[in-house]
Amino acid sequence: xxxxxxxxxVILMALVMFSLVRGVVAFLKTTKIDLESGEGETVKEMQLxxxxxxxxxxxxxxxxxxxxxxxxxxxx
Numbered sequence: 499x500x501x502x503x504x505x506x507x508v509i510l511m512a513l514v515m516f517s518l519v520r521g522v523v524a525f526l527k528t529t530k531i532d533l534e535s536g537e538g539e540t541v542k543e544m545q546l547x548x549x550x551x552x553x554x555x556x557x558x559x560x561x562x563x564x565x566x567x568x569x570x571x572x573x574x
Contacts, residue, residue, distance in 0.1 A: 521551035
């Protein structure tokens with residue numbers, strides 16, 4: 499049981515990092531587009547992508563915390 503939970507935790511941590519990197523890249527692209535062209539449509543699309551990536555990060559972090567709580571409960 500512990501092995502499965504640890505594997506799930508590692509996968510969730512990888513997903514958190516992936517979502518974080520996607521959100522930061524979207525933020526950098528938004529800033530670049532805003533500074534270079536000032537086009538509102540493209541910026542809004544990138545901001546939506548950034549919001550989706552950050553929401554996914556929060557979701558994966560919450561799942562990782564739940565897995566850690568389960569691991570602690572099982573080990574005691």
